[in-house]
Structure formats: C-alpha cells, structure tokens
Amino acid sequence: MASTNQSPFYKKAEENFLSAKTDEERLNWLEEMIRECPKHKSSEKMLANLKTRRIKLVEKIERIKKSKKSSGSSQETIKKYDMQVALIGETNSGKSSIISSITNANSKVSENQFSTQIPIQGIMEYSGVQIQIIDLPSVKNENFDVGIxxxxxxxxxxxxxxSQIEEIKKFIPKAAGKKLIVFNKIDQLNEKEKRKISENLRSKKYNFIMISCRNKQNVEELKEKIFQSFNITRVYLKEPGKSPTDKPLIIHPNSTILDVAKKISKQMAQNIKGVHIWGPSSKFPNQKVGLSHIVKDKDIVEFKTR
Ligand SMILES: Nc1nc2c(ncn2[C@@H]2O[C@H](COP(=O)(O)OP(=O)(O)OP(=O)(O)O)[C@@H](O)[C@H]2O)c(=O)[nH]1
Ligand SMILES: [Mg+2]
Incomplete structure (x- = not known):
C-alpha cells in the first residue's frame, strides 16, 4: 500500500496493522487507516482498496467464529482437571448459584432466563484436593457444551x-461420567412436598441430594458428596500423644498402611516400629495393625518409628 504522502496518524496505524498478531487487531488498525486516509480524489482508489480489505477481513473473522462454534466445545479454552464436574440443567434451576456457593468462581446469577452464555470454571478446594467445577449454559441454550x-x-x-430429569438426559445421551441429581430451591417447599420428592428419588435408586442455595441448606453435604464420588481415601496422620493433622493425606482406595508410610517418605517406611489406627477401618479405637492392613476413608493413623 503506498503511504508516502500519508499523515503520520495513518502511518502509525499502518505500522500497527502490519505488526498486529490477531485478525481482530488487524481489523481495528485497518479501520483506523480508513479513518485517517485523506478523502480526496487522488486517494479514492486507495480508500476503495482499504474498504475491500476490511470486508474480506470481517468475513474471515466471522468464518472462524462460526467454525469454532460448530465444533461444539470450549474444551480448548477450559483445560480438564483430573477431577471435573459439570453443572447441567434447565435455565434458572440455580447452576450458577451453586458454582458461586461451592467454588471461588463468580458466575452471574439472575432471575432472567439464559443468563449463563459460556462455560464458567471454578475450583472447589475440599479435604486437600482441587476439584474443577464447570457451570454450563442451560441445556436449551444454543451455547450448551455437550462436549464438556x-x-x-x-x-x-x-x-x-x-420431570426435569428425563428432559435433561435427552441432551446428554453420551455422558460417560457418574450422575448426581441436585434438587435445588427446597426453601420453597413444605415438609410434605420435600418428603414426597425424596421418596420418589429414592425409589428410583438415584444418587441425589436436596439443597437450597438461598439458605445454604445441605451445601456442605453437596461438597462432601461431590468429593466422595471420586473414590478418594483420606488418611489423617497423628503423632503419639498429639491430635491428628487437619489436612489429610490423599491416597488411592484400598491402599495399605505400607502405602501410606511410603507416601510420607521412603525412609519413614523403613523405620516403622508400630502402627495404631482409629476410624472406619479399625475394629476399636487405637487398634494395633500390621503393614498390610487396608485403610479406609477418614482413618486416623499413628506411626511409631525407630
Ligand atoms: N428460592 C430460591 N431461589 C434460588 C435458589 N438458587 C437460585 N435461586 C434463584 O434462581 C434464579 C436463577 O438462578 P441461576 O443460578 O442464575 O440459574 P441458572 O441455572 O444458572 O440459569 P441459566 O444460567 O439461565 O441457565 C436466581 O434468581 C436465583 O437467585 C434457591 O435455593 N432458592
Ligand atoms: Mg447460569
């Protein structure tokens, strides 16, 4: 593009245009060039040329946007954690309210329909692990991300x-993960209504929980249920004569006392003199066990070393 007789503003815009890294930036500077291009006879051709380039660039940007949309997933922008949970449901059921109550995320909550338009991610820290929670647009929103x-x-x-259970399932026929029914807004129900719903869900053998985001009822229990669905074993370590640590050691299910010791350190595993346990895997508190004893979630383990 000949720019020898152009204003310094035009030249600056053209420089920026040439060094721009994205099409959106290019479009921005191209528009600036069009504004700065002199509007007299001698530069008519040049102006027309710039405008044609702008039309082509806008078309290109639209084309890329469309193809990104039809690939149907934002997985490229949201990286999957080892433990991922998605919130699925009809508009206004309270998905954004839930992610805002159980994670650090701040997803827009509104009484209007279809407030969430893109997947929002939050991290739930629980018992020393990080679980990724994703708030999805409602199943009937055109941006619903079935890939996630x-x-x-x-x-x-x-x-x-x-009735929403069957309705939602139609939108996720290929969902491979576990399912947990979260019946929200129970603050709006009386005792009899709540009992009827819970009996119904139980009779259908659903894994379910009934909560209210409004008055925080069962929100902690929801976190625990999410955590437990990952089949993680927490072991609280204890030194002789002291109380157990607050932060558990996270290990695979069906791990033995020796696995626990190895997780602490190799050296420690070689120097064990005696082991006592409290909690779910013990027959009685302070039971003495061997290295092949299998621990259970929430056990307390005390090692005596040489
Ligand atoms: N009474 C009551 N209202 C709730 C509760 N949880 C959420 N709400 C209200 O329900 C409305 C919808 O909540 P959202 O969290 O935005 O719903 P959503 O499922 O994210 O909706 P979309 O993004 O449109 O799919 C808001 O006005 C919330 O304040 C609850 O436990 N009880
Ligand atoms: Mg929402």
Whole structure:
C-alpha cells in the first residue's frame, strides 16, 4: 500500500496493522487507516482498496467464529482437571448459584432466563484436593457444551422439578461420567412436598441430594458428596500423644498402611516400629495393625518409628 504522502496518524496505524498478531487487531488498525486516509480524489482508489480489505477481513473473522462454534466445545479454552464436574440443567434451576456457593468462581446469577452464555470454571478446594467445577449454559441454550458434559467425571443434574430429569438426559445421551441429581430451591417447599420428592428419588435408586442455595441448606453435604464420588481415601496422620493433622493425606482406595508410610517418605517406611489406627477401618479405637492392613476413608493413623 503506498503511504508516502500519508499523515503520520495513518502511518502509525499502518505500522500497527502490519505488526498486529490477531485478525481482530488487524481489523481495528485497518479501520483506523480508513479513518485517517485523506478523502480526496487522488486517494479514492486507495480508500476503495482499504474498504475491500476490511470486508474480506470481517468475513474471515466471522468464518472462524462460526467454525469454532460448530465444533461444539470450549474444551480448548477450559483445560480438564483430573477431577471435573459439570453443572447441567434447565435455565434458572440455580447452576450458577451453586458454582458461586461451592467454588471461588463468580458466575452471574439472575432471575432472567439464559443468563449463563459460556462455560464458567471454578475450583472447589475440599479435604486437600482441587476439584474443577464447570457451570454450563442451560441445556436449551444454543451455547450448551455437550462436549464438556460427555467427558466430565461427574455431572450434577440441577433440577427444581422431578420431570426435569428425563428432559435433561435427552441432551446428554453420551455422558460417560457418574450422575448426581441436585434438587435445588427446597426453601420453597413444605415438609410434605420435600418428603414426597425424596421418596420418589429414592425409589428410583438415584444418587441425589436436596439443597437450597438461598439458605445454604445441605451445601456442605453437596461438597462432601461431590468429593466422595471420586473414590478418594483420606488418611489423617497423628503423632503419639498429639491430635491428628487437619489436612489429610490423599491416597488411592484400598491402599495399605505400607502405602501410606511410603507416601510420607521412603525412609519413614523403613523405620516403622508400630502402627495404631482409629476410624472406619479399625475394629476399636487405637487398634494395633500390621503393614498390610487396608485403610479406609477418614482413618486416623499413628506411626511409631525407630
Ligand atoms: N428460592 C430460591 N431461589 C434460588 C435458589 N438458587 C437460585 N435461586 C434463584 O434462581 C434464579 C436463577 O438462578 P441461576 O443460578 O442464575 O440459574 P441458572 O441455572 O444458572 O440459569 P441459566 O444460567 O439461565 O441457565 C436466581 O434468581 C436465583 O437467585 C434457591 O435455593 N432458592
Ligand atoms: Mg447460569
């Protein structure tokens, strides 16, 4: 593009245009060039040329946007954690309210329909592990991301009426992970209504929980249920004569006392003199066990070393 007789503003815009890294930036500087291009006879051709380039660039940007959308997933922008949970449901069921209550994320909550337009991610820190929670646009939103629902380890089906379960399932026929029904807004129900719903869900053998984001009822229990669905074993270590640590050691299910010791350190594993346990895997508190004893979630383990 000949720019010898152009204003310094035009030249600056052209420089920026040439060094721009994205098409959006290019479009921005191209528009600046069009504004700065003199509007007299001698530069008519040049102006027309710039405008044609702008039309082509806009078309290109639109084309890329469309193809990104039709690939149907934002997995490229949201990187999957080892433990991923997705919130699935109809508009207004309270998905964004839930992610805002159980994670550090701040997802827009509104009484209007279809407030969430892109997947929002939050991290739930619980018992020393990080679980990724994703708030998805509602199943009937054109931006609903079935890709995330399909690969999540756990899908929370957030409902406010029983009939919504079957409705939601139609949108996620290929979801591979576990499912947990989260019946929200129970602050709006009386005791009899709540009992009826819980009996219904139990009779259908659903894994479910009934909560209220409004008055925080069962929100802690929801966190625990999410955590437990990952089949993680927490072991609280204890030194003789002291109380157990607050932060558990996280290990695989069916681990032995020796696995626990090795996780602490190799050296420690070689110097064990005696082991005592309290909690779910013990027959009685302070039971003496051997190295092949299998621990259970929430056990307390005390090692005596040489
Ligand atoms: N009474 C009551 N209202 C709730 C509760 N949880 C959420 N709400 C309200 O329900 C409305 C919808 O909540 P959202 O969290 O935005 O719902 P959503 O499922 O994210 O909706 P979309 O993003 O449109 O799919 C808001 O007005 C919330 O304040 C609850 O436990 N009880
Ligand atoms: Mg929402």
């Amino acid at each position: 629902a399909n690969t999540a380890d756990l899908n929370l089906l957030v409902i406010t009426e029983l």
